[in-house]
Amino acid sequence: MKKIIENGTIVTAADTYKADILIENEQITAIGENLDAPDAERIDAKGCYVFPGGVDPHTHLEMPFGGTVSKDDFETGTIAAAFGGTTTVIDFCLTNKGEPLQNAIDVWHAKSKDKAVIDYSFHLMISELNKEVLDQLPAIMDNEGITSFKVFMAYKNVFQADDETLFRTLKMAKEHGGLVMVHAENGDVIDYLVSEALEKGNTDPIYHALTRPPEVEGEATGRAAQLTGLADSQLYVVHVSCAEAVEKIAEARSKGFNVWGETCPQYLALDQSYLERPNFEGAKYVWSPPLREKWHQEVLWNALKSGQLQTLGSDQCSFDFKGQKDLGKGDFSKIPNGGPMIEDRVSILFSEGVKKGRISLNQFVDIMSTRSAKLFGLYPKKGTIAVGADADVVIFDPNVERTISVGSHHMAVDYNAFEGMKVTGEPVTVLSRGDFVIRDKNFVGETGKGRYLKRARYNQLLAPVDEKLKI
Numbered sequence: 001m002k003k004i005i006e007n008g009t010i011v012t013a014a015d016t017y018k019a020d021i022l023i024e025n026e027q028i029t030a031i032g033e034n035l036d037a038p039d040a041e042r043i044d045a046k047g048c049y050v051f052p053g054g055v056d057p058h059t060h061l062e063m064p065f066g067g068t069v070s071k072d073d074f075e076t077g078t079i080a081a082a083f084g085g086t087t088t089v090i091d092f093c094l095t096n097k098g099e100p101l102q103n104a105i106d107v108w109h110a111k112s113k114d115k116a117v118i119d120y121s122f123h124l125m126i127s128e129l130n131k132e133v134l135d136q137l138p139a140i141m142d143n144e145g146i147t148s149f150k151v152f153m154a155y156k157n158v159f160q161a162d163d164e165t166l167f168r169t170l171k172m173a174k175e176h177g178g179l180v181m182v183h184a185e186n187g188d189v190i191d192y193l194v195s196e197a198l199e200k201g202n203t204d205p206i207y208h209a210l211t212r213p214p215e216v217e218g219e220a221t222g223r224a225a226q227l228t229g230l231a232d233s234q235l236y237v238v239h240v241s242c243a244e245a246v247e248k249i250a251e252a253r254s255k256g257f258n259v260w261g262e263t264c265p266q267y268l269a270l271d272q273s274y275l276e277r278p279n280f281e282g283a284k285y286v287w288s289p290p291l292r293e294k295w296h297q298e299v300l301w302n303a304l305k306s307g308q309l310q311t312l313g314s315d316q317c318s319f320d321f322k323g324q325k326d327l328g329k330g331d332f333s334k335i336p337n338g339g340p341m342i343e344d345r346v347s348i349l350f351s352e353g354v355k356k357g358r359i360s361l362n363q364f365v366d367i368m369s370t371r372s373a374k375l376f377g378l379y380p381k382k383g384t385i386a387v388g389a390d391a392d393v394v395i396f397d398p399n400v401e402r403t404i405s406v407g408s409h410h411m412a413v414d415y416n417a418f419e420g421m422k423v424t425g426e427p428v429t430v431l432s433r434g435d436f437v438i439r440d441k442n443f444v445g446e447t448g449k450g451r452y453l454k455r456a457r458y459n460q461l462l463a464p465v466d467e468k469l470k471i
């Protein structure tokens with residue numbers, strides 16, 4: 001069925017203008033004034049912005065972690081994402097040392113197939129990079145379209161990889177056109193600081209933040225950036241939380257290194273004092289890296305504005321307060337790390353960013369959608385409103401005022417980290433490849449309709465085309 005979205009203001013990463021959009025066969029087929037197609041359903045977007053569906057580059061749906069499994073799965077997580085104006089998520093596929101990579105990928109396909117309501121893709125975790133692993137990667141890039149690889153520099157004895165693995169991953173990415181992602185914190189130093197705190201009897205949630213100071217994030221970010229320069233490769237630093245890390249990214253970029261940075265809503269709008277909330281409530285705000293002193297927020301906003309940071313990931317990794325976060329009662333190091341962010345990512349960026357004059361409307365679209373689509377090989381199918389793009393479209397009311405609350409959110413968990421926060425703006429209608437997923441703020445999508453997306457390689461879209469990979 002054809003559709004025409006009319007009377008709205010289209011916003012892309014580059015432009016803001018009034019026009020109608022014609023949608024046919026999953027795609028945008030025309031953009032212009034007073035479009036007509038006699039058999040089209042007409043959707044009125046009067047008073048609203050019409051922008052590309054959000055691309056969330058960082059989620060952990062149904063992920064085993066911290067002795068439990070993150071609560072939102074590919075069904076509840078993608079429904080919540082759609083309510084929030086996101087139409088594509090890229091989730092992290094965990095791997096186990098010694099296990100064929102394809103097995104791990106198959107586990108992630110089994111979790112997501114028949115569940116996701118919007119389109120999705122995977123990054124792949126690299127925990128070791130010997131010849132055996134290296135030999136598997138080109139086929140995985142070709143067959144699975146997985147072109148980004150995540151290395152953890154923290155979580156000692158769990159996910160943490162050593163510097164040799166990081167460096168070899170960077171070299172591999174250079175050769176094959178992949179993008180390396182890092183969780184940049186110095187896991188060895190954190191491990192020492194945590195045991196020191198616990199020995200002294202410091203067990204409350206606030207010690208999670210105090211044992212992961214900004215210096216350990218800045219150090220690891222700088223190390224990863226230097227190794228990227230040495231390998232002449234490309235790096236994407238996930239969940240940047242502090243000034244120390246921003247400085248290292250900016251320094252590397254000023255040297256011409258291909259280093260990119262993502263921050264998350266929690267670092268822009270929450271701060272370290274939340275971890276001191278009584279009755280163990282501080283556990284709700286345990287992320288790694290941790291929430292920082294409030295002044296870091298403005299540094300992050302300025303980095304988004306100036307382009308030193310480019311994207312916003314939700315780092316969705318939700319755990320119930322009761323029954324999951326409380327695994328860490330009496331020992332902060334056992335609190336599952338992560339929180340529910342997938343639904344509020346776009347709204348927080350709009351309300352705290354655009355409405356408060358920190359970023360422009362076009363920067364907002366770039367940060368929450370376009371730049372991730374470009375960096376991760378999905379553009380221009382995803383991440384923009386253009387003829388030929390998938391019709392992933394959000395109709396967004398920029399003036400409605402509302403209060404975020406667990407009572408009205410759609411994530412599966414028993415709290416919302418922004419509880420009581422007033423925001424301006426809300427998605428009203430969301431389409432995924434031309435089909436309504438959210439219509440007039442109601443879910444009308446279909447479980448399992450989301451499609452797995454194979455992605456292009458980094459150097460097919462951004463860097464000069466490598467002779468070996470002519471496109």
Ligand SMILES: NC(=O)NCCC(=O)O
Pocket residue numbers: 060183239286287288289315317337338339
């Ligand atoms: N960030 C966090 O605390 N949890 C999710 C896993 C990760 O990204 O490190």
Ligand SMILES: [Zn+2]
Pocket residue numbers: 183238239288289
């Ligand atoms: Zn991480």
Ligand SMILES: [Zn+2]
Pocket residue numbers: 058059060238239315317
């Ligand atoms: Zn994460």
